[in-house]
Amino acid sequence: xxxxxxxxxxxxxxxxxxxxxxxxxxxxxxxxxxxxxxxxxxxxxxxxxxxxxxxxxxxxxxxxxxxxxxxxxxxxxxxxxxxxxxxxxxxxxxxxxxxxxxxxxxxxxxxxxxxxxxxxxxxxxxxxxxxxxxxxxxxxxxxxxxxxxxxxxxxxxxxxxxxxxxxxxxxxxxxxxxxxxxxxxxxxxxxxxxxxxxxxxxxxxxxxxxxxxxxxxxxxxxxxxxxxxxxxxxxxxxxxxxxxxxxxxxxxxxxxxxxxxxxxxxxxxxxxxxxxxxxxxxxxxxxxxxxxxxxxxxxxxxxxxxxxxxxxxxxxxxxxxxxxxxxxxxxxxxxxxxxxxxxxxxxxxxxxxxxxxxxxxxxxxxxxxxxxxxxxxxxxxxxxxxxxxxxxxxxxxxxxxxxxxxxxxxxxxxxxxxxxxxxxxxxxxxxxxxxxxxxxxxxxxxxxxxxxxxxxxxxxxx
Amino acid sequence: xxxxxxxxxxxxxxxxxxxxxxxxxxxxxxxxxxxxxxxxxxxxxxxxxxxxxxxxxxxxxxxxxxxxxxxxxxxxxxxxxxxxxxxxxxxxxxxxxxxxxxxxxxxxxxxxxxxxxxxxxxxxxxxxxxxxxxxxxxxxxxxxxxxxxxxxxxxxxxxxxxxxxxxxxxxxxxxxxxxxxxxxxxxxxxxxxxxxxxxxxxxxxxxxxxxxxxxxxxxxxxxxxxxxxxxxxxxxxxxxxxxxxxxxxxxxxxxxxxxxxxxxxxxxxxxxxxxxxxxxxxxxxxxxxxxxxxxxxxxxxxxxxxxxxxxxxxxxxxxxxxxxxxxxxxxxxxxxxxxxxxxxxxxxxxxxxxxxxxxxxxxxxxxxxxxxxxxxxxxxxxxxxxxxxxxxxxxxxxxxxxxxxxxxxxxxxxxxxxxxxxxxxxxxxxxxxxxxxxxxxxxxxxxxxxxxxxxxxxxxxx
Numbered sequence: 001x002x003x004x005x006x007x008x009x010x011x012x013x014x015x016x017x018x019x020x021x022x023x024x025x026x027x028x029x030x031x032x033x034x035x036x037x038x039x040x041x042x043x044x045x046x047x048x049x050x051x052x053x054x055x056x057x058x059x060x061x062x063x064x065x066x067x068x069x070x071x072x073x074x075x076x077x078x079x080x081x082x083x084x085x086x087x088x089x090x091x092x093x094x095x096x097x098x099x100x101x102x103x104x105x106x107x108x109x110x111x112x113x114x115x116x117x118x119x120x121x122x123x124x125x126x127x128x129x130x131x132x133x134x135x136x137x138x139x140x141x142x143x144x145x146x147x148x149x150x151x152x153x154x155x156x157x158x159x160x161x162x163x164x165x166x167x168x169x170x171x172x173x174x175x176x177x178x179x180x181x182x183x184x185x186x187x188x189x190x191x192x193x194x195x196x197x198x199x200x201x202x203x204x205x206x207x208x209x210x211x212x213x214x215x216x217x218x219x220x221x222x223x224x225x226x227x228x229x230x231x232x233x234x235x236x237x238x239x240x241x242x243x244x245x246x247x248x249x250x251x252x253x254x255x256x257x258x259x260x261x262x263x264x265x266x267x268x269x270x271x272x273x274x275x276x277x278x279x280x281x282x283x284x285x286x287x288x289x290x291x292x293x294x295x296x297x298x299x300x301x302x303x304x305x306x307x308x309x310x311x312x313x314x315x316x317x318x319x320x321x322x323x324x325x326x327x328x329x330x331x332x333x334x335x336x337x338x339x340x341x342x343x344x345x346x347x348x349x350x351x352x353x354x355x356x357x358x359x360x361x362x363x364x365x366x367x368x369x370x371x372x373x374x375x376x377x378x379x380x381x382x383x384x385x386x387x388x389x390x391x392x393x394x395x396x397x398x399x400x401x402x403x404x405x406x407x408x409x410x411x412x413x414x415x416x417x418x419x420x421x422x423x424x425x426x427x428x429x430x431x432x433x434x435x436x437x438x439x440x441x442x443x444x445x446x447x448x449x450x451x452x453x454x455x456x457x458x459x460x461x462x
Numbered sequence: 463x464x465x466x467x468x469x470x471x472x473x474x475x476x477x478x479x480x481x482x483x484x485x486x487x488x489x490x491x492x493x494x495x496x497x498x499x500x501x502x503x504x505x506x507x508x509x510x511x512x513x514x515x516x517x518x519x520x521x522x523x524x525x526x527x528x529x530x531x532x533x534x535x536x537x538x539x540x541x542x543x544x545x546x547x548x549x550x551x552x553x554x555x556x557x558x559x560x561x562x563x564x565x566x567x568x569x570x571x572x573x574x575x576x577x578x579x580x581x582x583x584x585x586x587x588x589x590x591x592x593x594x595x596x597x598x599x600x601x602x603x604x605x606x607x608x609x610x611x612x613x614x615x616x617x618x619x620x621x622x623x624x625x626x627x628x629x630x631x632x633x634x635x636x637x638x639x640x641x642x643x644x645x646x647x648x649x650x651x652x653x654x655x656x657x658x659x660x661x662x663x664x665x666x667x668x669x670x671x672x673x674x675x676x677x678x679x680x681x682x683x684x685x686x687x688x689x690x691x692x693x694x695x696x697x698x699x700x701x702x703x704x705x706x707x708x709x710x711x712x713x714x715x716x717x718x719x720x721x722x723x724x725x726x727x728x729x730x731x732x733x734x735x736x737x738x739x740x741x742x743x744x745x746x747x748x749x750x751x752x753x754x755x756x757x758x759x760x761x762x763x764x765x766x767x768x769x770x771x772x773x774x775x776x777x778x779x780x781x782x783x784x785x786x787x788x789x790x791x792x793x794x795x796x797x798x799x800x801x802x803x804x805x806x807x808x809x810x811x812x813x814x815x816x817x818x819x820x821x822x823x824x825x826x827x828x829x830x831x832x833x834x835x836x837x838x839x840x841x842x843x844x845x846x847x848x849x850x851x852x853x854x855x856x857x858x859x860x861x862x863x864x865x866x867x868x869x870x871x872x873x874x875x876x877x878x879x880x881x882x883x884x885x886x887x888x889x890x891x892x893x894x895x896x897x898x899x900x901x902x903x904x905x906x907x908x909x910x911x912x913x914x915x916x917x918x919x920x921x922x923x924x
Contacts, residue, residue, distance in 0.1 A: 008843050223767045227748075
């Protein structure tokens with residue numbers, strides 16, 4: 001372990017500057033105007049993989065953004081680790097809420113990160129974590145201690161549904177042969193309490209439009225005489241949950257696996273400070289499904305959230321319009337064994353059925369993802385657990401995450417491989433929000449921990 | 463009457479070209495970036511009033527947009543007509559729904575306007591109608607038959623609340639002395655069925671903001687654990703009306719004057735083709751307060767409409783955000799004797815009281831206006847009625863309008879004057895909407911009808 005640490009110490013400043021260069025590229029995949037920047041980020045990664053010691057690294061073209069693939073084969077008899085991540089980032093809107101510009105990384109100290117954190121869009125999700133994997137790889141190569149074969153598969157569309165990943169997996173199944181998939185795109189409980197995500201929620205995402213009159217109307221001349229599509233949309237959305245926080249879509253909960261009392265007792269042991277949580281979020285009170293704790297509501301229970309809503313006049317001043325249309329983006333987080341396509345159909349059927357006769361309703365599905373669970377007795381999970389214990393001095397707690405990484409289920413289906421979620425971020429790192437950041441401690445500790453995974457996996461995967 | 467008609471016929475083309483020039487100026491009062499254009503429109507009007515024969519015409523500065531004042535005194539013994547209108551217009555958003563640009567007037571034939579209509583923002587509300595008043599004045603001056611003294615008071619803030627009109631009325635009360643106020647800013651039932659508005663609804667307008675967490679959150683990490691302010695706003699808005707279309711704010715209906723059975727029977731005689739109405743609006747079914755006809759719902763009953771709603775991510779693609787804030791613009795149309803300030807307070811009190819403890823709610827009032835009714839036995843109403851009968855060959859039907867012209871109540875309070883609403887537009891002219899227009903028939907017929915009002919008022923006001 002010492003040779004790894006010495007190499008990291010000698011090169012840590014360069015590691016950080018390279019990460020800054022990576023973060024400066026605004027690789028926003030969901031918005032077409034950033035297309036060229038997304039490609040630039042892929043090319044940056046390919047070049048750095050070659051510098052780090054990959055035998056080969058190249059861009060694979062898709063119908064959308066390119067996929068970066070690299071490999072180093074040290075011994076055909078050794079196990080192979082396939083590292084997955086994404087080099088694309090979420091949009092940074094609303095820009096005016098960022099204290100420093102989202103694509104100009106700076107290090108600032110915070111209460112949670114007293115040694116400093118890197119502030120930039122993508123610092124934690126996922127560029128900072130992809131880059132620590134890359135630097136861990138470089139560390140093992142340059143110290144001549146790379147225990148396993150390594151393959152990197154870093155895509156550019158995770159934030160908008162990974163639409164072109166599945167065909168790539170099918171087409172290059174042979175090239176991608178491996179023994180485990182390693183992913184750094186999740187979080188630990190705290191910098192004192194390492195943890196490994198062994199479950200992820202799934203996702204169903206739809207966009208709905210309610211149309212009333214075929215054109216905008218004057219709300220004085222027509223108000224009261226015709227249904228207002230914004231009012232109707234509000235009523236339809238309001239009806240999707242009851243007062244106990246339960247989703248009212250028929251059949252929604254049919255396939256939800258309840259946790260056993262033992263599993264719930266284990267979850268109850270996860271450290272959670274409700275007052276600090278509320279203070280961090282700036283809310284007086286929490287709200288969720290009756291009968292479940294906050295941690296359970298955010299991990300092992302399904303949810304429904306409106307992610308965006310718009311209609312009518314939203315500019316400065318007053319306009320007395322009775323608008324033609326109202327829109328919303330709605331998503332549901334799913335748990336085993338809910339199926340995203342089935343849930344999407346149940347939502348669509350129900351939402352169309354509750355539409356009153358004085359409006360027209362359209363429902364358009366976006367990307368989804370299956371929920372997943374990784375068994376804790378697998379060699380990959382065990383290797384990660386020992387790596388954390390060795391580097392952090394503490395056994396990591398197995399947790400169930402609230403977020404979705406839809407392709408984890410896809411990897412199992414197409415490549416027949418389990419994924420190990422060795423993430424190093426924190427929930428307070430504000431991913432998907434303004435002022436996203438990633439601790440310097442977390443970045444460097446990750447680079448230190450990952451090579452230990454390779455060492456243990458070499459042993460356990462025999 | 464013939465001398466008027468001959469003058470109009472000889473000058474009709476010039477009248478139209480001048481109106482086009484007026485319509486080309488984008489005098490959008492509610493949006494600060496059009497400030498200079500608003501002033502240009504005022505200056506245009508002032509110049510045209512002088513050319514038409516006003517003794518004096520000038521801009522009066524206010525804390526906002528200027529007010530245009532002009533007068534011609536023919537005989538101190540004669541009655542004085544004070545013409546009110548507004549030269550500002552509604553915003554033209556969404557621009558992409560206009561078939562021709564909103565500030566480039568063109569004449570196009572339609573089913574309802576087979577002789578052509580002028581398509582532009584403000585064509586009907588209110589520039590086309592202000593201009594027909596101006597050309598009627600010119601016609602009377604140039605044919606040496608102006609029966610009454612005339613004063614013009616044309617403001618530039620009607621579309622954003624006329625905030626600076628009241629101080630102007632107080633300060634220049636003497637200058638504004640008159641016997642009746644004449645306003646062309648409303649509509650007739652159809653080009654075959656003239657009508658005069660003898661009642662207008664009032665207005666209460668507010669903006670609300672619901673705040674959940676103090677920053678945007680990742681909807682996977684936090685979804686289910688905290689209340690989503692968009693979902694909460696939808697629930698609060700949905701609760702404002704019941705299934706019978708009745709507003710649930712406590713005290714809302716307390717001061718509403720119900721019409722007598724006789725008055726309702728009279729209203730039931732107004733020609734109304736429900737199938738044509740639904741077809742024009744493109745809806746399968748109408749919806750409103752149970753127990754009232756469509757015409758009643760749109761004129762003598764109060765309403766509540768959401769004019770705009772926004773929150774979360776509304777751009778292209780998907781973003782899984784649990785947003786910090788959700789906003790809505792909400793307005794209520796009022797009927798006698800509801801008071802806008804009282805209704806605003808009732809709304810605010812109720813809306814704050816239904817806010818659940820896991821969000822913060824703010825309510826900001828915008829401008830309002832009192833509902834009004836003009837008695838049909840007044841000299842002004844009678845003069846207008848006879849003018850319509852003479853020019854159109856048919857007695858006009860007295861109607862109650864759905865829209866609000868808040869300053870009508872103000873004129874009565876401050877100047878002690880009743881207003882006569884001689885409007886020449888049609889409900890289908892799409893005011894406040896894309897593709898607003900005004901019939902050439904209506905423009906010229908208005909210029910012909912208004913001088914007859916002056917003649918009859920001279921007789922009746924003795």
